[in-house]
Amino acid sequence: MQRDDFPCTCLKTMEKLISSSYKERPFPETYIFPPDARPGKLAVPLCNNIPVIDLGGGAEEASESDDRRTYILEQILKASQEFGFFQVINHGISEHLLSETMRVFKEFFEELPAEDKASLYSEDPNKSCRLFTSSSTGNYDGEDVHIWRDCLKHPCHPLEECKHVWPQKPIRYGELVGACSTQVRELASNILELIGEGLGVGAGYFRDELSQQMLLSVNYYPPCPEPSLTLGLPKHCDPNLITILLQGDVNGLQVFKDGEWIGVEPLPHALVVNVGYQLQIISNGKLKSAEHRAVTNSSEARISAGFFVMPSNDCLIEPAAALINASNPQLYKGFQYKDFFLNFGTKLGKTEQVLDRFKLQARLAS
Numbered sequence: 001m002q003r004d005d006f007p008c009t010c011l012k013t014m015e016k017l018i019s020s021s022y023k024e025r026p027f028p029e030t031y032i033f034p035p036d037a038r039p040g041k042l043a044v045p046l047c048n049n050i051p052v053i054d055l056g057g058g059a060e061e062a063s064e065s066d067d068r069r070t071y072i073l074e075q076i077l078k079a080s081q082e083f084g085f086f087q088v089i090n091h092g093i094s095e096h097l098l099s100e101t102m103r104v105f106k107e108f109f110e111e112l113p114a115e116d117k118a119s120l121y122s123e124d125p126n127k128s129c130r131l132f133t134s135s136s137t138g139n140y141d142g143e144d145v146h147i148w149r150d151c152l153k154h155p156c157h158p159l160e161e162c163k164h165v166w167p168q169k170p171i172r173y174g175e176l177v178g179a180c181s182t183q184v185r186e187l188a189s190n191i192l193e194l195i196g197e198g199l200g201v202g203a204g205y206f207r208d209e210l211s212q213q214m215l216l217s218v219n220y221y222p223p224c225p226e227p228s229l230t231l232g233l234p235k236h237c238d239p240n241l242i243t244i245l246l247q248g249d250v251n252g253l254q255v256f257k258d259g260e261w262i263g264v265e266p267l268p269h270a271l272v273v274n275v276g277y278q279l280q281i282i283s284n285g286k287l288k289s290a291e292h293r294a295v296t297n298s299s300e301a302r303i304s305a306g307f308f309v310m311p312s313n314d315c316l317i318e319p320a321a322a323l324i325n326a327s328n329p330q331l332y333k334g335f336q337y338k339d340f341f342l343n344f345g346t347k348l349g350k351t352e353q354v355l356d357r358f359k360l361q362a363r364l365a366s
């Protein structure tokens, strides 16, 4: 960016961010979804049936008692089969760290000077740390409809290799997000161990390449005057292995279950865990990656932070051999993770098509 251009480019960039322009009147038509994709009924039932699993102080500690470990493992497996979603409490990550991390995200979006934000803004999806608005495709100007969110995205594992690309401000960002990423990663590894054991592929199955990368995506949804016409995130399943989400204390996350949308109730200091496409594929369809979306509201800003555990780009993904037999034929072909990810980017909003290229028996796999 040339110094002379700076104020002008900066201003244009900041106009795109929905957090800078949401008070605009009249309501911008470019954010209005076609009738069949609108959220419709906003007051969906708040779901008290998405399982809430008590990890009793941390999944790790569960290893101290075999019975307790087996009980937790069974609950995680059942929830991943039936819902593809669950919440965990008593997960071992300190409440103080979680609330301070959410606070630093809020400071980032609401208090950072425009020029600091502008220096991180990029529409290049290959840029490792970037602030953008609407979808992550990097094609804001070509989108049919914009989505009502700004997003800060960057890798968060291994810390020493990625911390240097993170925002330098707010000043506590590195320390808090670093500590939180480390602890979330440990929790995710423990949950994956339990899943591996429960599936019968072995506790260590998801270590190394299958879970090598972790990406942090912080969503900022400003208050929206027209929540019934807009979406913070359209319906999708996550493309990765497993996601751990901090959803703060504002409603907005909904899961599609048995033909209807249900809200995932924000519980203080709970973390939401959801199965991504890779876990569905590796488990040969035994675990399910559920469709979800984020709706907006007219009264307060909402922040969510997703930690996406994902395979290395070159990792070969295929259903685990131990899960295939005469009565459970292989449902998906093997592929490299990067091929899946590229294909995913072209199928945004078309969840029914994402898996088509990877199915072996189109009529059986869902």
Ligand SMILES: O=C(O)CCC(=O)C(=O)O
Pocket (backbone or CB within 6 Å): 217, 219, 233, 238, 245, 247, 252, 253, 292, 293, 294, 303, 304, 306
């Ligand atoms: O904001 C939320 O609660 C959901 C975020 C989400 O689904 C995602 O980032 O993939």
Ligand SMILES: [Fe+2]
Pocket (backbone or CB within 6 Å): 236, 237, 238, 292
């Ligand atoms: Fe998601």
